[in-house]
Amino acid sequence: CEYANIAEVTDTHLNHGHPCFSTSGHGKNGRIHLAVAPECNISCNYCVRKFDCANESRPGVTSKVITPDEAIETVLKAKASVIGSKLKVVGIAGPGDPLANEATFETLRKVKENFPEMILCMSTNGLLLPERLPELVDIGVSHITVTINTLDEKVGAKIYSHVRWQGKTLKGNNGARILIRNQLLGLEQASKAGMTVKVNTVVIPGVNEKLLYSLALDVKKRGAHLHNLLPLIPQGKLAHKMAPPMELIKNYRSVLSSVLPQMTHCQQCRADAIGLV
Numbered sequence: 001c002e003y004a005n006i007a008e009v010t011d012t013h014l015n016h017g018h019p020c021f022s023t024s025g026h027g028k029n030g031r032i033h034l035a036v037a038p039e040c041n042i043s044c045n046y047c048v049r050k051f052d053c054a055n056e057s058r059p060g061v062t063s064k065v066i067t068p069d070e071a072i073e074t075v076l077k078a079k080a081s082v083i084g085s086k087l088k089v090v091g092i093a094g095p096g097d098p099l100a101n102e103a104t105f106e107t108l109r110k111v112k113e114n115f116p117e118m119i120l121c122m123s124t125n126g127l128l129l130p131e132r133l134p135e136l137v138d139i140g141v142s143h144i145t146v147t148i149n150t151l152d153e154k155v156g157a158k159i160y161s162h163v164r165w166q167g168k169t170l171k172g173n174n175g176a177r178i179l180i181r182n183q184l185l186g187l188e189q190a191s192k193a194g195m196t197v198k199v200n201t202v203v204i205p206g207v208n209e210k211l212l213y214s215l216a217l218d219v220k221k222r223g224a225h226l227h228n229l230l231p232l233i234p235q236g237k238l239a240h241k242m243a244p245p246m247e248l249i250k251n252y253r254s255v256l257s258s259v260l261p262q263m264t265h266c267q268q269c270r271a272d273a274i275g276l277v
């Protein structure tokens, strides 16, 4: 069977020190997110980005956006703190899309220079992944997360308000089509380049639930190593939706675990999170 090699995949790419790409060792290692990337090139209907919300814990939130030099200071301070010896990963996860911000590349290069022992990690909506992948490989980014919510452009039109691509703002199916094409191409190329690739999928009740299995099969075929189903946080234009119950997410994970290893401990962290996962 095409999917019989899950254990082998797990051995080669997971459980090697990155607490989020681990199916067993989480709780022992830590990560630090550097919030250097405020801009985004698409508009997800569930996204609300905030910059002064220290009490809120969810993706897209940071107390402030920092510069690449401030980011290096932040890593230095974190390494000198009580959990410093457990910090293994430096990641860039927003508050916008890391690839839509030049500061991401400058920061990753500086981190590699100053802290070569750290694992470099990045998350993206995937729109610019095919274009920027060679640079990420050159810098030494080893772990990447691509958020892919659907492979159907009609469903995508309900999730993304617009996609900014090559100077144009594309709406509806046209925007979703380009985004999905680039996500799949970027994922395939990243995996071929030797990166460990996680796919995040936000489960949006009544919108993308029915196609989760075929999505998992497709991303597996293209080289994804781990799948992370995230319950929708109802906000923004999707504030009227119900969050899917945790029981439902557990059921989906159980079904999809026959395709790819499932991440079950994601904390939907802030863009400036520091600590153990």
Ligand code: SF4
Residues within 6 Å of the ligand: 040, 041, 042, 043, 044, 046, 047, 048, 049, 060, 094, 095, 096, 097, 125
């Ligand atoms: Fe928000 Fe991320 Fe979507 Fe951009 S890709 S709109 S930052 S959730």
Ligand code: SF4
Residues within 6 Å of the ligand: 019, 020, 031, 093, 265, 266, 267, 268, 269, 277
């Ligand atoms: Fe890890 Fe999830 Fe937090 Fe990202 S949001 S650092 S995958 S626990």
